[in-house]
Amino acid sequence: MTTPTGANTPSLSTPTVPHGVGNVSSSSVAPSRSKEPRDGGSSASGTFGVKSGLAQMLKGGVIMDVVNPEQARIAEEAGACAVMALERVPADIRAEGGVARMSDPAMIKEIIDAVTIPVMAKVRIGHFVEAQILQAVGVDYIDESEVLTPADEEHHINKHAFKVPFVCGARNLGEALRRISEGAAFVRTKGEAGTGNVVEAVRHTRAVQSAIRQASVMSEEELYLFAKEIGAPYHLLKETSRLKRLPVVNFAAGGIATPADAALMMQLGCDGVFVGSGIFKSGDPAKRAKAIVQAVTHYNNPKTLAEISGDLGEAMVGLNIEPDMKGGRMANRGW
């Protein structure tokens, strides 16, 4: 009241959340999973509390695919909140074909030694021995990923059996809740990796959000039926309906290539983004990486987004999503 604010003076402070089509309340957060304190008890590691807690620390951040220590350092300097260590980015897996497997543990160790931020790595769907190896290597998170060639076409890994936490991809609410039921402490959209085309990530986020909105107004009887229809465990669906969000942190992944793509996924209600091929397949990786990191923080501020989106060099070449596309539809892997 006492400060004169002319109608033409632009406000520099963070604007309030615009109520766009897909916007969800920014105050909704995945619940804490920490244990009730026990008097004189000892410490406990590998709890679901510390597994989902690390995902909560990654929120509002960008996780970048890197194939060597040099790229990992570029990602860290750009402000990545974690890196995903792999031998080939999804765009190359598509182009080269063949069976894509867990990366060489020696290479992953080099990346762990090169950076201070968390290091994640991918295992094939259902390949629990690759997961045992990565846990022994000391990675901070495992991605049981459809980007690699599945090792089991019926079962996913029992992720409760591990101390290291897991992130998994999902296309819809049922799939997300099945993965959480198996022990995933963190969920991401599948999108369509290696395409630089954000359309599938948008489709998957919209599908999850829409199903959560439906569930949030259902009666108990309707929830039992809905659980059966979407193949989700009832107790997790009920919790989702009560929270009006997924019970764990949810990132966008698969096709994000520009700062605007990243901000779009944030405005649609994701907690952060994975960028795979989008950075190191572009003309100026360091600059683009930094811009995407800023876009995720300032996703609600179009003026800042305009400043950071300029002069970034070539974006990665995009692919259209077609039935006979090179490398196929990776999102269809996983059950």
Place this chain on the structure above:
Amino acid sequence: MSSASSSPNATVGILALQGAFAEHQMMLQRLSMKRRIVVVQVRTADDLAKCDALIIPGGESTTMAILARSAGLLEPLKEFLRKKVVWGTCAGAILLSKSVENAKKGGQELLGGISVKTARNGWGSQVESFEAPLQVEGLRDTSRPFTGVFIRAPVVFELVPSPSDPPIEVIARLPPQCLPRSQTDIADESDARTIVALRQGRHLLTTFHPELTNDNRFHEYFIQECVLPSLS
């Protein structure tokens, strides 16, 4: 509206560049205090100017420092630390340290403010992350332990106060039976590495995450013991 001293509200900012800022916000909104607490997410210097106190949340300290620099927030934050109350949790604790071990190659930008030297990921990688019951001095219902959630947590390596600094008050230590098994060389209970929460002057530092529990006693302590006294 313009003078904070006549305002019945206390405005608490949460640095919202990256990390678990929404969790702190939820905790503060659940508190019922005599004075109304207004919570502001801080992403710019203008946001910061509205605040009476600030929480720097958990997240990645390198990411936050880089984002603070590009948002022109580094100098305003250092200035804020000289005048007002700040609480750093985990990554926030690293940013408040005078110096840091295991920093990224080429070093890491810090805000300083508390005379400690911390080590990043001091207990090891994520598989070493743990929960432990803590006895915290001054918390409501003190005899009931508070769950400390330690996620790739920093370790207080050394207290490095200069004579002109305000005294450091340790408010919680990891009990010996809760030390990670990998830390076999900590024989002495007064070893700095067992310190997990401390106060110095206006500021509060915790290496764990009170915002990841359903227990709001730590947030209540911060408002009651640090924020409100600084406003009177």
